[in-house]
Amino acid sequence: MRAELVAFLHPKSPASEAFRTLRTNLQFAAAGRGRLQVILVTSPGPGEGKSVVAANLAIVTAQGGRRTLLLDADLRRPVQHRLLEKSGRRGVTNLLAEAGREPEELVQPTGIDGLDLLPAGPVPPNPAELVATEGMRRLVEWTRDRYETVVLDAPPVLAVTDAILLGTCVDGVLLVSRAGQTRNEALQAAMEALRRSRIPVVGAVLNEVRYRGSDAYYYSYYYGRRREEDGRVLSGGHEAAATAQPGGGQGADSA
């Protein structure tokens, strides 16, 4: 289990608490819109914390007693198998590219109660084509029958079309930005791209907010870096906010 998985390694930390708040707020968002079973996590650009947020959200959801699948739909830069220290040799790509494969063969237990992983599998030459296939849609439908919550980790919205294509199979998108990195214009452009495709944004996460003071010490401590002097929070500063948008969000309902 890698250090980024704070929700598992440090369930009492403020970061884990923030993920539980996110979970709760998503439940409220769900109450307003009927179904929020399959959630896609994305962000405007690369390196903003999508994968770390997706993994921790999946963990707190499973800890909350819901049978949860973490599905690595970033076929370009898959990392979930590494975060969870599982094999990434076979996964979504195999299901989409090879006939006759069944998802249950490729789903792995994670060692965390109630949480399974479907890795991305080998990086294909044509990720956007693959996620746009009927097979992808069928895979998501398959997960709906077996899991109470499915969290998809996706590529960035602005760089490639995958996230938008995937967005059409899910119930809502959680949009991550990273404090001090994600530009406001990029966030606006990502929101606009999702809105144009009528994909509802059901929540927003501001990742890596930096705390000062005693929290900073705690985070530095568990991260194995004693850098109290600058108070920079590594992986601990997930400030999660799920905003249930009035009028049913940016997508399908309001358009």
Ligand SMILES: Nc1ncnc2c1ncn2[C@@H]1O[C@H](COP(=O)(O)OP(=O)(O)O)[C@@H](O)[C@H]1O
């Ligand atoms: N809150 C955070 N604090 C410190 N490092 C983080 C945080 N969130 C993500 N990272 C690190 O930043 C890098 C990119 O995160 P990742 O989740 O893989 O981004 P993305 O999926 O958006 O490309 C990884 O090395 C990850 O461990």
Ligand SMILES: [Mg+2]
């Ligand atoms: Mg990622």
